[in-house]
Amino acid sequence: MTERANGPFRRPSWWRTALTALAGVLVAACGSGASSGGTTQQASGPPITIGVLDDQAPLTAVEGAEMRVNTDLAVAQINAAGGIHGHKVNVVFADPQADPSKAVTLAQQLVQQNNVDVLVGAVLSSECLGVENLVARLQVVYVSSTGCASEDFTAKQCNQYSFRITPQGRQVNIPLSSYIVSTYGKKWSIIYPDYAFGQSQLAAYKVGMAAAGGELSQIIPIPQNETNMAPYISKVSTDGSVNGLINSEVGADLVRASTTIASFNINAKLPIVGVFGKERFAGVYPDSLTGDIGQSPELSDPAKENQFDAAYHKAFTAQLAKEDATLSTTLGGAKAVPGDLGYEAYTAISALKLAMLSANFTGKADTAKLITAMSKVKAKQGADFPGGDFAMNASDHQGVATTYIAKISGQQEQVLSTLAPDKLSAIGSCQAK
Amino acid sequence: MTARALRWTAAVLAVVALFAVPPIYDHFLAQRLSDYLIFGLPALAVGLIAGHARLLNIGVGATFGVSAYAVAILSQHGVLNPFLLMLGAFAAGLLVSVLFAIYAIVATGLEYLLLTLLTTSAFAALPLLFAGATGGENGLAVQGVVHISFGLDPLVGNAFYWMLCAITVFWCVLSWYLLESRSGRVMVAIGRNPVRAAAMGYSVHAYQVAVTLYSGAIAACGGWLYALDHAFVFQDLLGLGNSVNAVLYSLIGGVDTIAGPLLGTAVLRFLGEYLGTTQSTQTQLYIGLALLVVVYFLPAGIVGGVRQLWHLRVLVRSRDRTEDEPLGTALAREAGLDTLLGGADEQA
Numbered sequence: 182m183t184e185r186a187n188g189p190f191r192r193p194s195w196w197r198t199a200l201t202a203l204a205g206v207l208v209a210a211c212g213s214g215a216s217s218g219g220t221t222q223q224a225s226g227p228p229i230t231i232g233v234l235d236d237q238a239p240l241t242a243v244e245g246a247e248m249r250v251n252t253d254l255a256v257a258q259i260n261a262a263g264g265i266h267g268h269k270v271n272v273v274f275a276d277p278q279a280d281p282s283k284a285v286t287l288a289q290q291l292v293q294q295n296n297v298d299v300l301v302g303a304v305l306s307s308e309c310l311g312v313e314n315l316v317a318r319l320q321v322v323y324v325s326s327t328g329c330a331s332e333d334f335t336a337k338q339c340n341q342y343s344f345r346i347t348p349q350g351r352q353v354n355i356p357l358s359s360y361i362v363s364t365y366g367k368k369w370s371i372i373y374p375d376y377a378f379g380q381s382q383l384a385a386y387k388v389g390m391a392a393a394g395g396e397l398s399q400i401i402p403i404p405q406n407e408t409n410m411a412p413y414i415s416k417v418s419t420d421g422s423v424n425g426l427i428n429s430e431v432g433a434d435l436v437r438a439s440t441t442i443a444s445f446n447i448n449a450k451l452p453i454v455g456v457f458g459k460e461r462f463a464g465v466y467p468d469s470l471t472g473d474i475g476q477s478p479e480l481s482d483p484a485k486e487n488q489f490d491a492a493y494h495k496a497f498t499a500q501l502a503k504e505d506a507t508l509s510t511t512l513g514g515a516k517a518v519p520g521d522l523g524y525e526a527y528t529a530i531s532a533l534k535l536a537m538l539s540a541n542f543t544g545k546a547d548t549a550k551l552i553t554a555m556s557k558v559k560a561k562q563g564a565d566f567p568g569g570d571f572a573m574n575a576s577d578h579q580g581v582a583t584t585y586i587a588k589i590s591g592q593q594e595q596v597l598s599t600l601a602p603d604k605l606s607a608i609g610s611c612q613a614k
Numbered sequence: 615m616t617a618r619a620l621r622w623t624a625a626v627l628a629v630v631a632l633f634a635v636p637p638i639y640d641h642f643l644a645q646r647l648s649d650y651l652i653f654g655l656p657a658l659a660v661g662l663i664a665g666h667a668r669l670l671n672i673g674v675g676a677t678f679g680v681s682a683y684a685v686a687i688l689s690q691h692g693v694l695n696p697f698l699l700m701l702g703a704f705a706a707g708l709l710v711s712v713l714f715a716i717y718a719i720v721a722t723g724l725e726y727l728l729l730t731l732l733t734t735s736a737f738a739a740l741p742l743l744f745a746g747a748t749g750g751e752n753g754l755a756v757q758g759v760v761h762i763s764f765g766l767d768p769l770v771g772n773a774f775y776w777m778l779c780a781i782t783v784f785w786c787v788l789s790w791y792l793l794e795s796r797s798g799r800v801m802v803a804i805g806r807n808p809v810r811a812a813a814m815g816y817s818v819h820a821y822q823v824a825v826t827l828y829s830g831a832i833a834a835c836g837g838w839l840y841a842l843d844h845a846f847v848f849q850d851l852l853g854l855g856n857s858v859n860a861v862l863y864s865l866i867g868g869v870d871t872i873a874g875p876l877l878g879t880a881v882l883r884f885l886g887e888y889l890g891t892t893q894s895t896q897t898q899l900y901i902g903l904a905l906l907v908v909v910y911f912l913p914a915g916i917v918g919g920v921r922q923l924w925h926l927r928v929l930v931r932s933r934d935r936t937e938d939e940p941l942g943t944a945l946a947r948e949a950g951l952d953t954l955l956g957g958a959d960e961q962a
Contacts, residue, residue: 238898275890276889276890277890278890278898280850280855281753281846281848281850282840282844282848282850282851283886283887283890285844285846286646286649286844286887287887287890289645289769290642290646293641293642293769294640294642306751306752306753307751307753307848307850310752310753310755310846311753311844311848314755314845315844315845315846318759318769318845319769331751331752333749333752376742381750
């Protein structure tokens, strides 16, 4: 793991010492004559390079586009503020094309050939679990970004090099289940896509319901890519025997399911819990989602009283205008929002920034210090975490953040409940060693 | 120097370069080539079974994936003996190949192709059916990577790469030897015209079973090596995508050659990695365009195209000495158009 230190970009140690001394003199000079507030340091040290596995396959188009724009935004903001203690941050993007094999190969290439100091990204669970397995052998810090929703990442396969910022799995399902059970009642119906993802959702909701004292009294599996949802949706009880419906369909199936739910007028009779976030719909919710309840650490539109989130959304729009036109089109052009998916990427870099600053990180040689700092990252709502507070769990390297339970009403999102980070449970008992 | 001596010299130089140049040039080049060699093995299997034996098998990826999963599952259950894992991977791969061999006996042509295709689709669902053992959609990590690789760390040094080179050269030489042998020629003859071969007294099914098992062993070897190198297996390894990739690698390199599938694998995988790291929004579009260009201009693949050019060069040179055949006819014969146009004799 000394390749970076011996690589062509690393200056000799005497140069760093001289540079540090010079920087110290300059900082002292500034401090004596000017206000310390708002000063920005000029990035001048050797750059820190972040390798980002950003999938641009059709299957992950939205996630890939959000990851790209938000990573670029976060890094541009770091560099505009003087970098990491004077070290500019560079990003090398690589596209695994939603292929776990390529993700592992490219991760290895980024570390061993491109000499990146930190790895970020990989959308699919199978990709990020493969990369997580690799980084323990490469001994480089890896932070998952947009996607990577598998509980296993921090519940079973955790290691000291891997971190996840966004709450996932039962961290989300248990508080959401508690809310809907206490608000609407104990008996729920669920429709889910009948393949691995849907089955894992079903299992997570069973755990959540059990923890909340509720139950899934009607379970309706729907085959993936089913074009005729009517036979399945029509089974949903609306006679008062259930208190609500959980819709865990995704993608095109979600649109078809919610349209069918609306056509049967079920959403007028029962509360619906479903997918949340305008970014999944090119910035505009379909009418059929009105009434849906969801949970997310970031709202699609910033709350008026949240100046940090308003600034983040504004910066996102400005960054999107600088990006490739295809990314803008994918995200809905002028209607594009960062949403939950973009927020995951933005906060992954924010957490890295805070840890790098705290650890005086200068490159891969400081990996041990970075791991310690990442394990302790804690931040109040602000420019780095505009959605709310954040804290990293030091034992399994799974983050917790303020999350919102909200209801979709046309294009508006009405916040029903705000959960502080300490209200989110741990995913498992994995020890990141 | 005769053409045969030239071919041998080129082959020996290529093998020496494969072993020596990458580690000297750059450590990561050896690791990148490791990936190409591993995926080159199922492509070589496709070349043998489809290019030479003319059995249009789309199921090579299933054999590859089952072997890789066998290593991962066994390692998760505490089996860390490298020889046992190797045997387990080969046994699992050959079990799948037996299924394809039965298809070769009971079906031909399109029916055979569809059977292999549907079987591969079915295999892709296995990890989800047995999610407890296979990790389901999340995939499964391989335990004890360095130990099960005979103590050779795929991420450090060149020893693992050299082992891969030796294994690949072994399969290439053995395949070449078999193709050059009488049995190999019979197999090719059966591929071209099974009815005529059967009329000559050859057991068509026996040869088809043999080539299916042999190519299955090569694909299984690829799966075993993949599990050692990547230390992680996932559902897509079993799916149609992996199988189709092996077919594409083989077609692009030259399906009826030994080196072609390996070269095609290197070219296509390099292209994907290069585009993936230099720009990251249109990778698949550029790869698709590159494939179209190669298929249009080099229908026999890269190695096949080079071979045709070489033959044309020899032909043109020989015409300088003897002009008993019109150039157009000779070129058509070399391009394989003479039969289509009514035969060389008639044209002349």
